[in-house]
Amino acid sequence: MSRRSPKISLGMPIYNGAEFLRETFDSLLQQTFGDFELIISDNASTDETSDICRDYARSDPRIRYERLSENAGAIANFNRLPTLASGEYYKWVAADDLCMPRFLECTLKTIESNADAVWVHSDFGKIDQHGNVLTVEDEAAEGLAHSSQANQPRMHHDSPRRHKRFQGVLLGTTWCADVYGLIRKSVLDKAFPMPTCYGAEKVLLGELALRGKYYQVPETLFYQRVHAKTSGSMTTRAEQEAYMSPKKKRSRLSGTRLALLRGHIRSIGNVPMSHSERLLCILAIFQYLAQLPKWPTLLRSELLHEPIRRPTSHPKKSRPSEGEGRKLSPHP
DSSP states (O other): OOOOOOSEEEEEEESSOHHHHHHHHHHHHTOSOOOEEEEEEEOOOOSSHHHHHHHHHHHOTTEEEEEOSSOOOHHHHHHHHHHHOOSSEEEEOOTTOEEOTTHHHHHHHHHHHOTTEEEEEEEEEEEOTTSOEEOSOOGGGTTSSOGGGGTOOOTTTTOSSHHHHHHHHHHHOSSOGGGGSEEEHHHHHHHOOOOSSTTHHHHHHHHHHHHSEEEEEEEEEEEEEOOTTSGGGOOSHHHHHHHHOTTSOOOTTOOHHHHHHHHHHHHHHHSOOOHHHHHHHHHHHHHHHTOGGGHHHHHHHHHSOOOOOOOOOOOOEEOOOTTTOOOOOSOO
16 A cells, blocks of 8 residues: 655755754654655765764654765755655755744645645744844845845735736845745646756746745744855855856856846746736846846856855844744754
8 A cells, every 4th residue: 555645745955964953853843733754865965964864764754864875966956855755735944944833834724725825934033053043134144035034025925916926036035045935836846946056946936926826924933044054155156056066067157147047037938828927027037137236246256256245243132932932952
């Protein structure tokens, strides 16, 4: 007899993520909704990641651990996981973030209550390497989350117009924590895969927005960890490209922004829509390209390979409030 498919598939792409891994696992295993599988794809880690994953897989039959023979790059690992998933809904899981116990319960309830919802997230905050909640935006972490960090839903997220939702992703997100929301798997399969470039999740979210609406649970149930080893801390194109695809041959002309632009144009072509809608989506791309203040920094990064300089600051910290949930202990 074949095993029944779970309601939700969780996919964790990981490479040398041992430092916060137990805490992340514990936050998932404490979920009030338990009908899920957790598939781990280890990109040939060289730290204690493998041992920790095998320990948890032995203790819980919902966990499946797979290890690649060599590092295929972050994007290939991200793209691999949904092909292994059997659930009706899918969620990527980072090895260092935390989900509050009701995350799956609340996002599942929302997506099942709204037939036009393609993906659902909760309000979310940021934590540092010690699990302290960052209560003000940390300038050094700029780009790691969009405006829902301040519990503001992204603009046009539930608009009936495709181009408005698409515009909301292009102009209202950066390198997105949104990709860690709960996604309708049947729609994800059509929008897949992500291009091999830094920030590729934004292309995926753009196509999801073209295919349906985004809903946000008005409760802080997700915490993104900000620390020195995150991909968001990489400031040079060489670092970013090596992380995304370590074997890819480098070229001065194959910049990140060009790859993102190609991805967005491809997404517009992938989704059935009227000619007028397609034109409006193309106009949204021109609006995205017209963000003139960003161009000097981007050109220095793409053409001169200069690092993207971010200001440093020391944000105020606090523990989660009663309404947000307490910090999860690594050993409950």
